[in-house]
Amino acid sequence: MVVNSVTKRRLSDCKILIVDDQSSSRLVLSTLLEDIVACDAVKSGQEAIDYCANYRPDLILMDVVMPEMDGHETTKILASNPDTATIPFMFVTSSNADDEQAKCWASGCVDFIEKPINACTVRNRVKSYLQHKLKSDFLERLIYIDRLTCVYNRHYLEDHLPNIIKDGTRNNTATSLILFDVDYFKKYNDHYGHLEGDNCLFKICQNVSKYLLRPMDCIVRVGGEEFLVILPNTDESGARQVANRLLGCVNELHINHSDSEFKHVTISAGVSTKLGNENKSIDYLMLEADRNLYVAKNAGRNRVVCRDGKISSASAEISFA
Numbered sequence: 001m002v003v004n005s006v007t008k009r010r011l012s013d014c015k016i017l018i019v020d021d022q023s024s025s026r027l028v029l030s031t032l033l034e035d036i037v038a039c040d041a042v043k044s045g046q047e048a049i050d051y052c053a054n055y056r057p058d059l060i061l062m063d064v065v066m067p068e069m070d071g072h073e074t075t076k077i078l079a080s081n082p083d084t085a086t087i088p089f090m091f092v093t094s095s096n097a098d099d100e101q102a103k104c105w106a107s108g109c110v111d112f113i114e115k116p117i118n119a120c121t122v123r124n125r126v127k128s129y130l131q132h133k134l135k136s137d138f139l140e141r142l143i144y145i146d147r148l149t150c151v152y153n154r155h156y157l158e159d160h161l162p163n164i165i166k167d168g169t170r171n172n173t174a175t176s177l178i179l180f181d182v183d184y185f186k187k188y189n190d191h192y193g194h195l196e197g198d199n200c201l202f203k204i205c206q207n208v209s210k211y212l213l214r215p216m217d218c219i220v221r222v223g224g225e226e227f228l229v230i231l232p233n234t235d236e237s238g239a240r241q242v243a244n245r246l247l248g249c250v251n252e253l254h255i256n257h258s259d260s261e262f263k264h265v266t267i268s269a270g271v272s273t274k275l276g277n278e279n280k281s282i283d284y285l286m287l288e289a290d291r292n293l294y295v296a297k298n299a300g301r302n303r304v305v306c307r308d309g310k311i312s313s314a315s316a317e318i319s320f321a
C-alpha cells in the first residue's frame with residue numbers, strides 16, 4: 001500500500017498509460033506527451049488490466065477499437081474491480097458519431113480525444129485534466145489524511161468504510177478489520193516526552209503502511225494512539241497473518257521503551273471479520289475488534305486476538321510474501 005503524504009504532487013510526478021493496438025499511435029501519443037508527464041504504453045485491453053493490477057496511473061488514454069477486447073470492454077472490467085475503479089480514462093476515438101460519443105460518456109470517461117488527433121488539443125486536454133486532478137487529489141488528502149502520521153483519519157473512515165463493507169457483501173467476500181494500539185504509550189510519553197511520542201507514532205505508521213501489500217488495504221488513525229487497518233477481501237486467517245506481520249514490523253523497529261517489559265515499543269491488536277454472507281454492522285465489527293484488543297492487552301500485550309479468541313504473540317518473522 002502506498003504511504004500517504006500531504007505534500008503537493010506536480011504534473012511531472014504524474015503517469016499516464018496509453019492503450020492502443022497500433023504501435024504508431026502509441027509512439028505518436030507518448031512523443032507528444034512525454035515532456036509533460038511520464039508515459040507508459042501497452043498494446044491491448046488485457047495488458048492494460050494487468051498493468052493496473054500493479055500500478056495506478058493518473059490517467060489512461062484508451063483506444064476504442066482494438067481486436068479481442070475493445071476500449072469499452074476494457075474500461076468496464078477496470079470499473080468492476082474496486083482496486084481499479086477510480087482510475088480515470090479518456091477515450092481516443094476515430095468515430096465522432098453521436099451514439100459513439102454517448103457510449104463513451106456513458107462508460108464513465110472523463111473526456112475523449114478525436115482521431116486523427118490534433119497535437120495541441122491532446123497536449124492541452126491531458127494537461128488541463130491532470131492539473132485539475134492534482135488539485136482535487138491534494139484537497140482530498142488534506143481532508144482525509146492525518147497530518148501527524150500521514151495515514152487516513154476518521155473522516156476517511158466515516159466516508160469509506162460503509163462502502164468497503166457493502167462491496168464485501170455484494171461480492172460475497174470477507175472483510176477484516178485490525179484495531180491496534182501502542183502498548184504503554186502513556187509511559188512512553190512520560191519518559192521520552194510528547195514530541196518523541198509523536199515521532200514514534202509517525203514511525204510506526206510509516207512502517208506498518210509498508211507491510212500492507214494490497215492496494216486496497218489501508219490504515220486509519222481512529223484517535224490518539226489507536227489505529228484501524230482495513231483489509232477488504234480478507235478472511236480471518238489472512239487478517240491474523242497480517243496482524244502478526246504488523247506486530248513483527250513494529251518489534252523490528254526497535255524503538256527503545258525502557259518502561260515496557262519488552263524494552264522497546266510494541267503494539268497489541270484485535271481482529272474482527274465479516275464473511276461475505278454475514279450481516280454485521282460496522283458498530284458490531286468495531287466492538288468485536290475492540291473487545292479482542294482488550295483481551296490482547298490483558299493477555300500481556302504485544303499480541304493479536306481474533307474473533308475465535310485465539311491469541312498469537314508477536315511473530316518476529318517478517319515476510320513480504
Ligand SMILES: Nc1nc2c(ncn2[C@@H]2O[C@H](COP(=O)(O)OP(=O)(O)OP(=O)(O)O)[C@@H](O)[C@H]2O)c(=O)[nH]1
Nearest residue numbers: 181182183184185186187189194197198224225297
Ligand atoms: N505523543 C502523543 N501522545 C498521544 C497522542 N495521542 C494520544 N496520546 C497519548 O497516548 C496515551 C495513551 O495512554 P493509555 O490510553 O493510558 O494507554 P497506554 O499507556 O498505551 O496503555 P495500554 O494501551 O494499556 O498499553 C495517553 O497518554 C495520550 O496522551 C499523540 O498524538 N501524540
